[in-house]
Amino acid sequence: MDLRIVEHPLVSHKLTVLRDRTTDSPTFRRLTEELVTLLAYEATREVRVSEQTVQTPLATAVGVRLSSPRPLVVPILRAGLGMLEGMTRLVPTAEVGFLGMVRNEETLEAATYAERLPEDLSGRQCYVLDPMLATGGTLAAAVKFLAARGADHITCICLIAAPEGVERLRGLLEGLAVPCTVVLAGMDEKLNEVGYIIPGLGDAGDRLYGVA
Numbered sequence: 001m002d003l004r005i006v007e008h009p010l011v012s013h014k015l016t017v018l019r020d021r022t023t024d025s026p027t028f029r030r031l032t033e034e035l036v037t038l039l040a041y042e043a044t045r046e047v048r049v050s051e052q053t054v055q056t057p058l059a060t061a062v063g064v065r066l067s068s069p070r071p072l073v074v075p076i077l078r079a080g081l082g083m084l085e086g087m088t089r090l091v092p093t094a095e096v097g098f099l100g101m102v103r104n105e106e107t108l109e110a111a112t113y114a115e116r117l118p119e120d121l122s123g124r125q126c127y128v129l130d131p132m133l134a135t136g137g138t139l140a141a142a143v144k145f146l147a148a149r150g151a152d153h154i155t156c157i158c159l160i161a162a163p164e165g166v167e168r169l170r171g172l173l174e175g176l177a178v179p180c181t182v183v184l185a186g187m188d189e190k191l192n193e194v195g196y197i198i199p200g201l202g203d204a205g206d207r208l209y210g211v212a
């Protein structure tokens with residue numbers, strides 16, 4: 001597993017406002033989208049392209065376009081949904097599949113409760129969206145799910161992570177044949193005893209959508 005932390009003053013600025021407990025839901029949603037667009041630029045560095053020739057008004061230019069099959073973006077419900085718009089703004093031709101995962105707040109184990117994805121992901125590059133990498137259980141389950149369907153290149157985009165979760169994810173994905181990269185806006189200090197990221201930003205789903 002490869003880890004990339006995007007270092008950019010705009011990313012740090014937006015992340016700081018996002019953490020602030022006084023930031024309201026509409027602002028939180030807008031900032032999440034803006035941050036994801038910035039992270040998506042880094043996360044799609046290896047997106048596959050094929051050569052394409054176009055005619056400019058003056059001559060022929062050799063360029064590229066995104067290859068087929070198109071990349072698949074997979075927001076993890078519920079909080080990952082707040083990241084979808086920011087991602088598709090940058091990659092509008094991507095397809096979108098949904099994975100609903102819930103963390104049992106006692107055992108901290110992740111379970112799948114909903115899934116709407118192509119059966120066959122052979123040859124597909126997948127971009128998993130989940131704002132928080134806490135214990136790493138949710139992302140490990142999502143990555144394994146996509147790899148089992150045949151995805152051959154998986155990139156996870158998260159806003160923040162706890163070091164313990166990153167290490168656990170590394171362990172859980174050891175031996176997986178599919179290359180996996182995690183792109184972050186920031187690495188936090190630690191995980192608390194109930195699985196929350198410290199200092200973090202609270203419950204991302206609640207801050208985006210209100211308490212459910």
Ligand code: U5P
Nearest residue numbers: 079134135136137138196197202203204
């Ligand atoms: N989560 C938060 N805030 C935290 C920790 C976890 O919102 O401080 C939620 C996120 O919504 C994420 C899930 O989808 O828990 C990740 O948990 P985990 O499986 O990595 O522990």
